[in-house]
Amino acid sequence: MGKRFPVRIPNFSDSKLGFFNNHIVLCELVWVLRAVYKLSRDEIINTLESVLKTDIFEFENKDAIWESIQQMKIGKADFSDYLIGQLNAQAGCTETVSFDKKISGVDGFRILDFY
Numbered sequence: 001m002g003k004r005f006p007v008r009i010p011n012f013s014d015s016k017l018g019f020f021n022n023h024i025v026l027c028e029l030v031w032v033l034r035a036v037y038k039l040s041r042d043e044i045i046n047t048l049e050s051v052l053k054t055d056i057f058e059f060e061n062k063d064a065i066w067e068s069i070q071q072m073k074i075g076k077a078d079f080s081d082y083l084i085g086q087l088n089a090q091a092g093c094t095e096t097v098s099f100d101k102k103i104s105g106v107d108g109f110r111i112l113d114f115y
Contacts, residue, residue, distance in 0.1 A: 021051075022060045023087070027080040045072055048079070064090060077103040085109055 026048070033039040033047060048069050051057060059065055068082035075082070081103045088096045089108055096109050103109045 018056050018058055020058045023083060030079045
């Protein structure tokens, strides 16, 4: 069993205070939850969803983040891979190239192999 994630998100609902989180912050959060706190994939997904629902946080392109979480629920790749694909698609790219075989078979991705 993994370590308990020791963060309580404070309630700032009466405050004008807010925190902006860009994509790199969320990818780093996922890495820390997995590598340091040993959270399972489902626990990481639940944590991401909870953070996104918290009023004090603002996010860069929340729609892409939500879609990446949904893809993470059914796929094998990492959050960052799905997020890169979502952002590339929104930028007009028809394909995202990756070396990560876990993203193989996902629409919009092409795997490059080393020979």
